[in-house]
Amino acid sequence: MDTVVARKNRKNKYWILALPLFLFAGYAVYSAVTKKRSLVVHRGEVVIKTVEDDYFEDFLVFQAKVEPLNSMLLNVIEGGSVQEIFVENGDHVTQGQPLVKLYNPNTELGYMTQETSIIEQINNLNKGKLDLRNQELNLAKDLVAIEHDYQDAKTLYDLNQKLFKQEILAKNEWDKTAENFRFQKERKNIIEQSIRKEKQANQLQISQMSQSQGIMYKSLEILRKNKKNFLVTAPVSGRLSSFEPVLGKNYIAGETIGKIDVMKGYKLIADVDEFYLEKIAEGQKGSIDYKNKTLTVTVAKVIPEVKNGKFLVELNFNGADETDLRQGLSFGVRLTLSGKVKTLVLSKGSFYQETAGRWIFVVDGDKAVRRAIKTGRENPLYYEILGGLKAGEKVVTSSYADYKEVQELNIEK
Structure with a gap:
């Protein structure tokens, strides 16, 4: 009789052997993650x-440069080429002092043409006013003659009226005398009214001509003044800066050729990063160190226009008039944005x-x-x-x- 042999389950054996490997791998992964x-x-x-x-x-530190408190730009009023230069950059100048002379033949010729035209118009108006006055004079002469005829007719009328009443003068002669007197009287009244109206009209025309002449004289004055604009003069007293004209160089009207710094006080100008635009305001206090002294400054103006990531801030010195400041010096400004906490x-x-x-x-x-x-x-x-x-x-x-x-x-x- 055959004996039945039970077959071993190899699958369970493999699971028993693999379990430690799985546990070790899981632990390794867990350790790597955690x-x-x-x-x-x-x-x-x-x-x-x-x-x-x-x-x-909360404070901010930035660099600022010393600039004059007030400056005035030098602009070319009448364009032209540089003919003469009388001063140099950095010179101290006084108000009205000649700085540079320009020349423009086309503009100058235009001025001469305009000046001639204005003078001719003024002369024509003078002639018109003279003609009106001569006309009034002629009317006055006519009125004198008419007045004389009227007086003669009135004298004859008074005389013939007496003679007619005395029946010395014939009726037809009296009628002629009365008619002539009536004619001379009406004639005199009409001429007098005409002369009065003519005088009123002439006075109005003369007044308008005088007003026109006044305007032309002002235009002529401005024109002659503009001719002097080829000579650029100092509008105020101070020190020239950024003034570098070149002989023969052509400048157009309105172009800036420099500026004058009025040497009456200083201010600080700084370009600050746009990040601080909302943090800086007028009236904020700051300080700088200068010659072993601490000078206080105040924000006077914030110009919010951002250029290249920067905006402009102006600061005024507080009681720094006696310090020996110089234009162009650079300082590190410590600006306080809030109090200490x-x-x-x-x-x-x-x-x-x-x-x-x-x-x-x-x-x-x-x-x-x-x-x-x-x-x-x-x-x-x-x-x-x-x-x-x-x-x-x-x-x-x-x-x-x-x-x-x-x-x-x-x-x-």
Whole structure:
């Protein structure tokens, strides 16, 4: 009789052998995922700073140049080529002093033509006024003759009226005398009315001609004054700057050839980064260091027009009239944006470029662990810490360019 032999289950045997391998692989994967990524750095490669509980002052530091408080541009009024130069850049000039002479033959010829035309019109108006006055004179002469005829007719009328009443004069002679007197009287009245109206009309015309002449005389005066504009003179007293005309060079009307700085006080001019446009306002106080003295300044004007990422700020000195300032000097201005506030602060460092203030490496012994933080305001020296750090903790503030994916730094000496 055959014996039945039970077949062994090799499948269970394989599972028993593979289970430890699966468990080991899973542990390796878990360890790789959960283990902090670390990096070994030398102590000399990093900068470590301490978080402090100190006063934070929101201020801004920028460079500014000294400029005269007031300046006036020198503009060419009548375009032309430079014929003569009387002064040099940097000279002190007085009001009305000749600076440069220009020449433009076409413009000058045009002035001469206009001047001739205006003088001719003035002469024509004078002739017209003279003709009107002669006309009035002739009318006056006619009136004298008519008045004489009227008086003769009236005298004869009075005489013949008496003779007619005495029946010495015939009726037909009296009628002729009366008719002639009536004619002379009406004639005299009509001529007198005509002369009065003529005089009124002439006076109106003469008045209008006089007004026209007045305008022409003013035009002639302006024209002759404009002819003098080829000579550029100093509008105010001061020092010439940016004045570099060249003999023979042609300048168009309205072009600037320099400016005059009125040497009565100074101001500071600065180009400030557009980031601070909303933070700077008129009236804010600042300071500069000059010859071992601290001079206070005030923001006088903010020009919000942004050019190449910069906007213009003007600052006035407070009581700095007695200082020996010079145009062109450059100063570092410390402008206060807010008062001092007690808070946590951290010295500025390169780490901010990679983290934007969202996290930092906090030093604990020979390790530095990554931690989330919250920053607030900043000034040229400090960041304001709003959360994530405590006073006395040490942090790495040098560049994190190589540590972006690292969770922990092992610091070796």
